[in-house]
Amino acid sequence: MADAAITVEGARKRYGSKNALDGLDLTVARGTVHGVLGPNGAGKTTLVRVLSTLLRPDAGRIEVAGHDVVTEAYAVRLRIGLLGQHAALDEELGGRQNLEMFGRLHHLGARRARARADELLARFDLTDTGRKPVRQYSGGMRRRLDLAASLITEPEVLFLDEPTTGLDPRGRAEVWDSVRSLVGGGTTVLLTTQYLEEADQLADRISVVDAGRVVADGTADELKAATGGDRIDVVLRDAGQLGAAVALLPLTGVRVDADRRLLSAPVTDRMTALSGVVRALEEAGVEAEDVALRRPTLDEVFLHLTERAEEAV
Amino acid sequence: MSTNAMGTNAMGTNAMGVYALTDSWTMTRRELARWARQPVTVVVNLVFPVMLLLMFGYLVGGGRGVSGEYVDYLVPGMLALTMAFGLEGTMIAVTQDLNKGVVDRFRSLPMANGAVLVGRAAADMLQSALGLAVLIGVGHALGWRTQGGPGAFLAAVGLLLLFRFAMLWAGIYLALVAGKPEMVQAVQILVWPVGFLSNAFATPGSMPDWLGTVVQWNPMSHTATAVRDLFGGPGGESGHLGWAVVWPLVLLAVFFPLAVRRFAGLSR
Numbered sequence: 001m002a003d004a005a006i007t008v009e010g011a012r013k014r015y016g017s018k019n020a021l022d023g024l025d026l027t028v029a030r031g032t033v034h035g036v037l038g039p040n041g042a043g044k045t046t047l048v049r050v051l052s053t054l055l056r057p058d059a060g061r062i063e064v065a066g067h068d069v070v071t072e073a074y075a076v077r078l079r080i081g082l083l084g085q086h087a088a089l090d091e092e093l094g095g096r097q098n099l100e101m102f103g104r105l106h107h108l109g110a111r112r113a114r115a116r117a118d119e120l121l122a123r124f125d126l127t128d129t130g131r132k133p134v135r136q137y138s139g140g141m142r143r144r145l146d147l148a149a150s151l152i153t154e155p156e157v158l159f160l161d162e163p164t165t166g167l168d169p170r171g172r173a174e175v176w177d178s179v180r181s182l183v184g185g186g187t188t189v190l191l192t193t194q195y196l197e198e199a200d201q202l203a204d205r206i207s208v209v210d211a212g213r214v215v216a217d218g219t220a221d222e223l224k225a226a227t228g229g230d231r232i233d234v235v236l237r238d239a240g241q242l243g244a245a246v247a248l249l250p251l252t253g254v255r256v257d258a259d260r261r262l263l264s265a266p267v268t269d270r271m272t273a274l275s276g277v278v279r280a281l282e283e284a285g286v287e288a289e290d291v292a293l294r295r296p297t298l299d300e301v302f303l304h305l306t307e308r309a310e311e312a313v
Numbered sequence: 314m315s316t317n318a319m320g321t322n323a324m325g326t327n328a329m330g331v332y333a334l335t336d337s338w339t340m341t342r343r344e345l346a347r348w349a350r351q352p353v354t355v356v357v358n359l360v361f362p363v364m365l366l367l368m369f370g371y372l373v374g375g376g377r378g379v380s381g382e383y384v385d386y387l388v389p390g391m392l393a394l395t396m397a398f399g400l401e402g403t404m405i406a407v408t409q410d411l412n413k414g415v416v417d418r419f420r421s422l423p424m425a426n427g428a429v430l431v432g433r434a435a436a437d438m439l440q441s442a443l444g445l446a447v448l449i450g451v452g453h454a455l456g457w458r459t460q461g462g463p464g465a466f467l468a469a470v471g472l473l474l475l476f477r478f479a480m481l482w483a484g485i486y487l488a489l490v491a492g493k494p495e496m497v498q499a500v501q502i503l504v505w506p507v508g509f510l511s512n513a514f515a516t517p518g519s520m521p522d523w524l525g526t527v528v529q530w531n532p533m534s535h536t537a538t539a540v541r542d543l544f545g546g547p548g549g550e551s552g553h554l555g556w557a558v559v560w561p562l563v564l565l566a567v568f569f570p571l572a573v574r575r576f577a578g579l580s581r
Contacts, residue, residue, distance in 0.1 A: 087419035
């Protein structure tokens, strides 16, 4: 694929007896945001470390920005930015000092490194942090500085490894805004996350990874459609009637969430299901607070896919 | 494609060569900037050996088996001990970097890889040189005097820094092996007996035979003895100069390649 920013074919990486990457394939088109979604230990971080030349794969053909990550690591490093799971900053130094240092290590030269640091501080709203050491930054600020540090040379490909893990909702929103503003500039972004909402919000395409392999691939809508379409949610007034309702409703494969007084089931014919449910509830005298048809959430897609992958093993 | 790949690769290697120096300097500057940020830590590091010197000089009192002024015996011993303890500082700094993730950032940059280690080495040597200067100054104030000329004095300082340089690479290697700060503490506990099982404070002759033998074999003891000889103080023996050069070189020959390989092996 000529316009691929990332090509991974049969990537393998073994730690002891565990296959962190077990023949993983992945293609990411230039200028897109690609979400890599998976549970803990699925191989997401290993994948990012291999793609960013930090880790040598045992096997596979892996190219980033047109260069092989093993034989042309230097060429790859010239073209990538990396935001790891842990803030990769000098905690004792200030924000400007960090950015200047990384700029020099990108060989911008002293003057350009300084100018670039100022630019990035302004862009990420960190200009007024002054001389404060990074150690004293809030989680969101630290993450933004970390992101700025990975953008010193406007990389062709940017890796974000769980960029919002451990952040509060406000910090998460800050990072999301920053990522969105990047995408317009033509940068290709590979984003790993455990948060389905994050992938849904940011990614053009999503690969669901489990046990070192891609188990599903597509847009968020495609993935949702693949799990079997619409669902009906019924919220009862009285949690005590949940059991009775399951028995009397014309539905199969019902999931019960007692805390939310919720019944949820897949449906094939939307209108028949809706009228059938409403009629059955009325006839039995079970009071409902809400009855709604909806698409499956990515959570359900994710559970569905990773469960299926487990069964297959 | 393959020729293209080769071309890029060759260019990359060249570029790394050119940048090895500037990158190392950037990494050294990083450490200097950290010092400026944490002056208290720097001062504590400098004061600690001075406290040891005062403690052994006055609190614990004269060393056993020393003929002549104890301060003339003790100060060179403390200089050598300070160099040995430098290993701890190196280990802590390296593990901190590894665990903070900042080393990952360095390794993902198009910079000369070795610069991370060279910067560490340069900064630690600078700190140790500063430590020596402070300790020599305090020793002088306590009445320590050297008999040798300026040439011998510089040679003694050179031997001490050579020993520190060997400790530095041992420290980098051990930190890369230990990985976690908890493990570093375990290794640190081992540094103390090695430091104290030396002739820093007392002559081997004043110890039980077996202990005296261990102490005499300790590389640090050779450095201390040779330095005492160059300073012209008690406890100096001329025969140790060779060992004081050979031991650090042997340690370097072992730990330098191990450390470099281990660092490169972070990608495994």
